[in-house]
Amino acid sequence: EAQVTQNPRYLITVTGKKLTVTCSQNMNHEYMSWYRQDPGLGLRQIYYSMNVEVTDKGDVPEGYKVSRKEKRNFPLILESPSPNQTSLYFCASSSQGAVNEQYFGPGTRLTVT
Amino acid sequence: AQSVTQLDSQVPVFEEAPVELRCNYSSSVSVYLFWYVQYPNQGLQLLLKYLSGSTLVKGINGFEAEFNKSQTSFHLRKPSVHISDTAEYFCAVRFTSGTYKYIFGTGTRLKVLA
Numbered sequence: 001e002a003q004v005t006q007n008p009r010y011l012i013t014v015t016g017k018k019l020t021v022t023c024s025q026n027m028n029h030e031y032m033s034w035y036r037q038d039p040g041l042g043l044r045q046i047y048y049s050m051n052v053e054v055t056d057k058g059d060v061p062e063g064y065k066v067s068r069k070e071k072r073n074f075p076l077i078l079e080s081p082s083p084n085q086t087s088l089y090f091c092a093s094s095s096q097g098a099v100n101e102q103y104f105g106p107g108t109r110l111t112v113t
Numbered sequence: 114a115q116s117v118t119q120l121d122s123q124v125p126v127f128e129e130a131p132v133e134l135r136c137n138y139s140s141s142v143s144v145y146l147f148w149y150v151q152y153p154n155q156g157l158q159l160l161l162k163y164l165s166g167s168t169l170v171k172g173i174n175g176f177e178a179e180f181n182k183s184q185t186s187f188h189l190r191k192p193s194v195h196i197s198d199t200a201e202y203f204c205a206v207r208f209t210s211g212t213y214k215y216i217f218g219t220g221t222r223l224k225v226l227a
Contacts, residue, residue: 045216056212056214058215099207102149106155
């Protein structure tokens with residue numbers, strides 16, 4: 001089954017404790033992306049990647065890091081999480097220069113206390 | 114700066130009535146346009162997209178949207194809604210050149226009433 005998986009699905013952590021949210025896709029997609037969803041603000045793109053070793057900033061990259069060492073994986077790293085990073089995070093992937101459908105993962109709900 | 118505006122945060126409508134969800138964008142370059150739907154506690158899925166060609170685009174579940182370049186709009190319509198259409202709808206743009214960044218609107222919550 002074609003899918004995007006994210007782990008963990010739920011995470012409660014404390015300010016400053018480094019964490020990684022993993023994202024993996026099995027569709028051989030070139031394009032992968034991270035979004036955060038907050039009430040009243042919709043989805044905002046954090047980072048995206050056009051292919052292995054090629055990443056670029058979205059609209060809200062501050063406080064986040066990404067890497068794309070393998071085509072199927074695109075982890076999101078929060079080096080020093082803060083409460084304003086409490087949010088619902090989605091990973092997505094797409095083929096052909098990202099003009100095709102983005103397939104979204106199930107989401108990761110992160111709470112930083 | 115480029116932006117996507119969905120003015121209606123919530124739209125209540127009775128079952129079998131028509132609905133229009135509005136989307137306007139601001140961009141100095143040409144864009145690709147998308148509508149996504151998010152059902153409760155799920156990720157997003159694509160309803161339809163406009164890349165080029167005919168300005169009237171048909172999508173899944175009976176939805177359609179019309180691209181109006183002069184008004185920079187891409188409104189979503191359905192002639193007769195069902196209870197199962199209750200969800201949040203997001204309009205999004207991706208620029209045709211220079212960047213592969215996406216910009217989403219703030220979403221419109223469609224509530225279909227029996």
